[in-house]
Amino acid sequence: MSGFQFSTTKSLICRPGAAADLAASVGALLGQHILVVTDPGIRKLGLIDAALASLAAAGRAVFVFDAVEADPSRATLMAAVAAGQTFGATGVVGFGGGSSLDVAKLAALLLGSDQPLDEAWGVGNAKGPRLPLVLVPTTAGTGSEVTPVSIITVENDEKRGVSSAVILPDLAVLDADLTLGLPPAITAATGVDAMVHAIEAFTSKSPNNNPLSRMLAREALRLLGANIETVCAEGSNRPAREAMLLGSMLAGQAFANSPVAAVHALAYPIGGIFHVPHGLSNALVLAPVLRFNAEVQADLYDEIAADAFPSLAEMGQGRTSAFIDALVSLAARLKLPPRLRDVGIPEEALPRMAADAMKQQRLLVNNPRPVSEADALAIYRAAW
Numbered sequence: 001m002s003g004f005q006f007s008t009t010k011s012l013i014c015r016p017g018a019a020a021d022l023a024a025s026v027g028a029l030l031g032q033h034i035l036v037v038t039d040p041g042i043r044k045l046g047l048i049d050a051a052l053a054s055l056a057a058a059g060r061a062v063f064v065f066d067a068v069e070a071d072p073s074r075a076t077l078m079a080a081v082a083a084g085q086t087f088g089a090t091g092v093v094g095f096g097g098g099s100s101l102d103v104a105k106l107a108a109l110l111l112g113s114d115q116p117l118d119e120a121w122g123v124g125n126a127k128g129p130r131l132p133l134v135l136v137p138t139t140a141g142t143g144s145e146v147t148p149v150s151i152i153t154v155e156n157d158e159k160r161g162v163s164s165a166v167i168l169p170d171l172a173v174l175d176a177d178l179t180l181g182l183p184p185a186i187t188a189a190t191g192v193d194a195m196v197h198a199i200e201a202f203t204s205k206s207p208n209n210n211p212l213s214r215m216l217a218r219e220a221l222r223l224l225g226a227n228i229e230t231v232c233a234e235g236s237n238r239p240a241r242e243a244m245l246l247g248s249m250l251a252g253q254a255f256a257n258s259p260v261a262a263v264h265a266l267a268y269p270i271g272g273i274f275h276v277p278h279g280l281s282n283a284l285v286l287a288p289v290l291r292f293n294a295e296v297q298a299d300l301y302d303e304i305a306a307d308a309f310p311s312l313a314e315m316g317q318g319r320t321s322a323f324i325d326a327l328v329s330l331a332a333r334l335k336l337p338p339r340l341r342d343v344g345i346p347e348e349a350l351p352r353m354a355a356d357a358m359k360q361q362r363l364l365v366n367n368p369r370p371v372s373e374a375d376a377l378a379i380y381r382a383a384w
Helices: 016-026 040-045 050-059 074-087 097-110 182-203 211-233 238-257 262-274 278-308 319-333 347-357 375-382
Strands: 010-014 032-038 061-065 090-098 133-137 149-153 159-163 171-174
Touching: 010 016, 010 074, 010 238, 016 032, 016 090, 016 133, 016 171, 032 050, 032 097, 040 375, 050 061, 074 133, 074 149, 074 375, 090 097, 097 133, 097 149, 097 159, 097 278, 133 238, 149 262, 149 375, 171 238, 182 211, 182 238, 182 278, 182 319, 211 238, 211 262, 211 278, 211 319, 262 347, 262 375, 278 319, 278 375
Parallel strands: 010 171, 032 061, 032 090, 090 133, 133 171
Antiparallel strands: 149 159
16 A cells, blocks of 8 residues: 545534534634525525524624536636625635535635635645635535535636645535435436546546545445435435435545546536536546546456446456446436437537547546547547
């Protein structure tokens, strides 16, 4: 075993109903002026109301920035920062899916330091300090509440990331009640996203791939594989929702320290250019990337196949191929669109997407097999 570093969120609360008692959970951590970052859908559904009432009852002043969109833009991030500056924010709460949590992370960073955003892009470049930060996920997918990564869409539809332990939150609140009403399509896409996190973390070529991440990835796959179809069919099944939220968090801890690779690198142009939700973008390229990697790394896929699909445990030769086929079959049962053409991506866009994917070298270096632009194009063609 080589040396490694493992970082994660300082504190975690996992309890149904925890968001409704948010003020007690955060104590004095966030100060008196709290910037809450969320999206219009969360606000309209009222998922955040109990948390806001808890903070108000505790005497906290709250400003809600609810303009976060899917694949949030630099303009949205800077608008959140401007709102926090005007309000005099002393702490930040991110409440919602991965997009809201990502904006909250960088808003806390930019509000708490003088570092320009353009100096923070990349790995380890965000120096801080940041404002106190609490993250409350409402989907079981991104694991953003325990990752040091924030992804923002910048000019020319490019997705750019900040990766630094500085933006790990002080507290993550996992409240499965917030996910009970999540529609099946979103539940499916975010659940597959979490599975991708676990798969890529386990097989990552990162020099920091470590025993803790591998252990967490396998447990995440067990939880996610056992419950994803249940939560899509029975949206109010609280135990299954709790298992998915925990599995997503464990997968997030895994890939936060053993980073993701080509599935994510090739998914980013799909979301950045065509605004396909991130989890679905991952699902669309998952099987072609795994088939590409299996030529050199089938042994690792063999190891984890039965974690996600216990029926493969007795299988010997051909387990990797069966694992990939099982993932394709799962996506079909979850009614996810199977091909790029099914989400409106024209074939003539594939070369641009392949070129854009090459900009994600911080992810591609972690892939079990090197990916050239020609390889990326071939993978996109296989997915189209």
